[in-house]
Amino acid sequence: MSLFDKRLSEIHSALRAKELSVTDLVQASIASIKEHDDEIKSVLHADEEGALAHARQLDERLAKGGEELGMLYGLPAGLKDNLITKDVRTTCASKFLANFDPVHDGTVSKKVKDADAVIVAKLNMDEFAMGGSNENSGFYPTKNPWNTEYVPGGSSGGSAAAMAARHFYFTLGSDTGGSIRQPAAFCGVVGLKPTYGRVSRFGLVAFASSLDQIGPVTKNVEDSAYVLQAIAGHDPYDSTSANVEVPDFLSALTGDVKGLRIGVPKELIGEGIDPEVRDAVLAALKQLESMGATWSEVSMPHTEYAVPAYYLLSSSEASSNLARFDGVRYGVRADNASNLIELYKESRSQGFGPEVKRRIMLGTYALSSGYYDAYYKKAQQVRTLIIQDYNSIFADFDVILHPTTPSTAFKIGENVDDPVKMYLEDICTVPVNLAGLPAISVPCGFSGKGLPIGLQIIGKAFDESTVLRVAHAYEQSVGFHTRKPEWVRG
Amino acid sequence: MSAITRKEVEHVANLARLQLTEDEAERYTKDLNAILEFAAKLNELDTFNVAPTSHATDVKNVMREDVNRPSLPREEVLKNAPDHEEGQFKVPAVFE
Numbered sequence: 085m086s087l088f089d090k091r092l093s094e095i096h097s098a099l100r101a102k103e104l105s106v107t108d109l110v111q112a113s114i115a116s117i118k119e120h121d122d123e124i125k126s127v128l129h130a131d132e133e134g135a136l137a138h139a140r141q142l143d144e145r146l147a148k149g150g151e152e153l154g155m156l157y158g159l160p161a162g163l164k165d166n167l168i169t170k171d172v173r174t175t176c177a178s179k180f181l182a183n184f185d186p187v188h189d190g191t192v193s194k195k196v197k198d199a200d201a202v203i204v205a206k207l208n209m210d211e212f213a214m215g216g217s218n219e220n221s222g223f224y225p226t227k228n229p230w231n232t233e234y235v236p237g238g239s240s241g242g243s244a245a246a247m248a249a250r251h252f253y254f255t256l257g258s259d260t261g262g263s264i265r266q267p268a269a270f271c272g273v274v275g276l277k278p279t280y281g282r283v284s285r286f287g288l289v290a291f292a293s294s295l296d297q298i299g300p301v302t303k304n305v306e307d308s309a310y311v312l313q314a315i316a317g318h319d320p321y322d323s324t325s326a327n328v329e330v331p332d333f334l335s336a337l338t339g340d341v342k343g344l345r346i347g348v349p350k351e352l353i354g355e356g357i358d359p360e361v362r363d364a365v366l367a368a369l370k371q372l373e374s375m376g377a378t379w380s381e382v383s384m385p386h387t388e389y390a391v392p393a394y395y396l397l398s399s400s401e402a403s404s405n406l407a408r409f410d411g412v413r414y415g416v417r418a419d420n421a422s423n424l425i426e427l428y429k430e431s432r433s434q435g436f437g438p439e440v441k442r443r444i445m446l447g448t449y450a451l452s453s454g455y456y457d458a459y460y461k462k463a464q465q466v467r468t469l470i471i472q473d474y475n476s477i478f479a480d481f482d483v484i485l486h487p488t489t490p491s492t493a494f495k496i497g498e499n500v501d502d503p504v505k506m507y508l509e510d511i512c513t514v515p516v517n518l519a520g521l522p523a524i525s526v527p528c529g530f531s532g533k534g535l536p537i538g539l540q541i542i543g544k545a546f547d548e549s550t551v552l553r554v555a556h557a558y559e560q561s562v563g564f565h566t567r568k569p570e571w572v573r574g
Numbered sequence: 575m576s577a578i579t580r581k582e583v584e585h586v587a588n589l590a591r592l593q594l595t596e597d598e599a600e601r602y603t604k605d606l607n608a609i610l611e612f613a614a615k616l617n618e619l620d621t622f623n624v625a626p627t628s629h630a631t632d633v634k635n636v637m638r639e640d641v642n643r644p645s646l647p648r649e650e651v652l653k654n655a656p657d658h659e660e661g662q663f664k665v666p667a668v669f670e
Contacts, residue, residue: 183654184654185653185654187646187650187651187653187654188646280629280630280631281631281633294628294629294630320638323633323636324629324631324633324636326631326633386619388615389615389616389618389619392612392613392615392616393616395609395613396613396616403590407591410591411656412655412656412663412665413651413654413655413663414654414655414656415654415656416656417656417657421666422666423666423667423668424665424666424667424668425591426666427665427666428591429591429592429593430593432590432591432592432593433592433593433594436592438598438601441592441594441598441602442602442605442606444590444592445583445586445587445590445592445602445606446606446609448586448589448590449578449582449586449606449610452586452589459610459613461626462616462617462621463613463616464626464627464628465619465621465624465625465626465627466616466619466621467626467627467630468624468625468626468627469619469621469624471627471630503605503608503609504608504609504612507609507612518627518630519630520629520630520631521630545630545631
């Protein structure tokens, strides 16, 4: 068993008993990266020196005694490279930010440090979080640890692949249209997208501000609850973060699902869903039923409109958010521009990759004079209809359950030539972001090719407790989360 | 029928401050047409009386006291600038 397979309570006991040090943990993380990441490519930059210095500091503090240990004390963490970290390179996997060292921490980076976790590395992703395969990284694509011919998913592909490889105790990702849940499903790990507003976005490089949300990627649901506990809460620096009470997420993990009412939208379990994925999800429903839950088929009539609405809205917001990358205040500036407009154009054109340009173009068009009502406003109205679909289901059900993705991971290069085909892969995840709801992906089986399958559980706004409770009860009863790629240590 | 012409793509690129190569202009004309054709699906829905949603939460007009707080030191802020001079960001001349 790898060190990072242990429960948090076991790690903390071993640290207190001096059987283990934080330095040991951080060294294990660095060793795993050095040994296996040449092939997986989940890491963009490791801060070996900084992490070891932080580890020594934490070890000294425990040796002196007295002070209370933070909730995530000593745990090596990897952060998606769109979460800014003071003095540690943050590139969003974009050549545009190849030399960017943030001058302050984002709220979540700070909270993770305040909880005494050690940030060891920044992780690969689709450039500016735009993509679902990590093939859009401006540096190199990440591979799926289960089979390196396949994508790990995206855009938090590095965060999910690194967890499957057990490089860290936990990682953080961001989810705008499925970017935590889809790679978690493809890599056989647990990915949680909290309710919009549950976690501060201050210091998350913005892609689509009304949809983006930071969340944990972990080996199991218990770890997910711990990390969410540490990063959740209102933040005066993010006025869209919700000023609501943060419950004790750990106490929600009771193992009990008796009387739970599950709604299963027929649009996301029938046509278009790979039979292997459908069978795994139906088996999960049977399992939950045997534990005392009930389920019924329901309908989300506007499901087929969610993907086009999502791409119009997210690209519009992106075109506005990415206007800040101008080559003036930070980032890479093109040489030899003779005037300011040329400097903007050349810097942006050289710095951004093809998918980022495509989305900026789409968003700029959708917001431009004469097209705003037809595209942007229309998509906002469809967003309202999708929220109404959810509201009518949640009037009678506690959670909604369906696959995280229509099929398992695809081969590297398989979808790169057809943006619409690639976008349609997001059908099971984007409606959740449009409605701002909390959702988790947990492993629920494997395909004939040995690739992981993800089960998605969606809850009411700010009801992460129920989502975590159901996910945990299911996970513990079936144990798919304990499987790892064969080559992974231990 | 094309929803967007090559000329419009070049106009949009200019609005977005992107300099497209010949290949890119051609590629994005094709891609944007495919994506917009796909987006036209939304027109199947009658949304005449549907209010648009810009945010999924109820948060509205968050106010705070306007108080002075320390900001980042100037040297720190300029640390990532591609070019600066006398404590200011430096860019090519805007006026001749």
